Amino acid sequence: MKNWLSKLARIGGASLLTLAAALGSAHAEEGFPLDRAPDNMHNIASLQHGAQLFVNYCLNCHSANLMRYSALEQIGISQKEIEQNLLFTSDKVGSTMSVAMRPDDAKAWFGVAPPDLSVEARARGSDWLYTYLRSFYRDDTRPTGWNNMVFNNVGMPNVLWQLQGVRTAKFEEVKDAETGETTHQFTGFQVVKPGTMSRVDYDSAVADLVAYLTWMSEPSQQTRRQLGVWVLIFLGVLSFFAWRLNAAYWKDVK
Template sequence: MAALALGCVLAVAPAHAQENIPLDRAPDNGENLASLQHGARLFVNYCLSCHSANLMRYSRLQDLGITQKQIEDNLLFTTDKVGNTMTIAMRPDDAKTWFGVTPPDLSVIARSRSRDWLYTYLRSFYRDDSRPTGWNNLVFDNVSMPHVLWQLQGIRTAKFEDTVDERTGEKVHRFAGYQQVVPGQLSRVDYDADVADLVAYLGWMSEPTQKTRRQLGVWVLLFLGVLSFFAWRLNAAYWKDIK
């Protein structure tokens, strides 16, 4: 039985996104089954209480080497079945009342936002008592989503400083680093590794057949190459006696 986590809203509102924040490169764990399996567990335990993944069935997790019994014992909620899609019980109207926005479906979030954005976003939360949830995010200012992974990362605040732009002379409010207030269950390195696993799973979920598609693409290109060679030789043989 998967553990229910605090509600989360990965709100999508470009008006609040911080476009000038550099994104960190997400580790490429897409071929690592252990990483994808761990990411699937993190997704079910920390995200699926509020975010749906309506394009993904639990049974598809068997492609990651997770057996049906492991899915039933560890990744299913009480009323779910292996063949069901990853839906949630929370009603959209309730979510909008609680968080101010309806949590988006995460089936293809890695394709719409990019893995680098997700990796940076999930590692950029900080404590902000002025926000309704008590949390804010450096990448997504005034985000509606609380920091559901705070027990793993701990509690930290963000430091900002006012400086003057040398070129324009304007006053600029800039980020100056984080300050750890309460340590988390994981070290910084281990927390980043967990986020990388979660992002890897979100990437896989957005296109589970990506590996197969790439393999087929290679074979198709090889076939077209061979076909082109024979077509070229056939054309040369056909026209060699015609002047």
Template sequence: MKKLLSTLALIGATACALLVAPAQAAEGEFPLDRAPDNTENLVSLQHGAQLFVNYCLNCHSASLMRYNRLTDLGISQKEIEQNLLFTTDKVGSTMTIAMRPDDAKSWLGAAPPDLSVEERARGRDWLYTYLRSFYRDDTRPTGWNNAVFANVGMPHVLWQLQGQRAPVYEDAVNEETGEKTHQLVGFKQLTPGTLSPVDYDAAVADLVAYMTWMSEPAQQTRKRVGVWVLVFLGFLTFLAWRLNAAYWKDIK
């Protein structure tokens, strides 16, 4: 039986590896940077929420998120109404946009995805690297391309903050096949943005932190409650153990 379970576990692990490997190979050509974890920093989350509403909600929706949930980040309802409500007049409304999917598809080539749980689908590191990897490409309809998502239909909406950049390529030779490739290895700045490179990276980190929080607003509460539940279960287990010992000590 033990041998059978080990065999099944090995088969399952192999199957998962085969399923995951193609996805990693498809999106793993450009190395991903580690995203700072700002999900417990209210100032970062508030700044990220502001960036999200100002730059992302023009084309993307977040239909599983309501504006009034931003009060969990320390933003008052009055501040939400004055600074963050652009597409609706109701603070209890979901974060939707006026652009219709058919129009978005005809203008951009594909309807922009809903960002409610995009971080859970892509991963924090992927988003952090993606938003910092746009470069000028006159062959694309939008004039922009991305090192992480080649030939992406999305323009660089944060370009005024980051400035314009051009790709830097290097020739590389495959050791196994001897085939020469032209690989993108970095970027050079063409025009400066309103933010320095360090400040832009920090702003993207805040935006990604907010998208992480938005994908599961109760995540931090769940973790805190989970810790107390484990402590309680541990204490209960200790009491049960001592009670069992006391019950059986006089029984031989």
């Protein structure tokens, strides 16, 4: 398998995807446009890289209790590679993707226990996840020092800041000519400190992670679609023969 599957140092502390650390209280920034996530569902290398990112970053805080490590064999990762590169010390290949962090501790640290990510992509949508993971900015008014344009007042920090870099959000005051009301409008991000990845490389890594989350939310999706195609073909052929049989049966009937 490719070199990227070498072990990454697992980040202690916050995870990459504390997507809803304040899920019940925070709301998406009104009107913030979502970027379309690249469709990497048929790209095995992308799914494998996304699985690597998920295990090494997300599973520090988030669980995926509907997914077993052994299911990663469906995207071309062998059992040996899973054992050597993706398992925590106490886990086994047949184990579900759970975390050791207790819900009470998570609630104390983040305000609410980080949600299970098994079906997060189905709940949020790939475009939302893709935009969210690329929209963090420094905000000293927040307890974590971070905020997000998609998930305003989010309760998680940007643990990928070393990859993405440190950015601030630029806003300008706009006065409505009719109402006279002044609003703050987002005008873009400003890089304070570059990350170890270029913007293109970071976006590509996020796309891989989102592709894996989408696959994980329904691993049998591809099989289901392929089966559906064959069923439609079968029904089409069966309908043709039924039509010809019907014509032959009634041809002598005046």
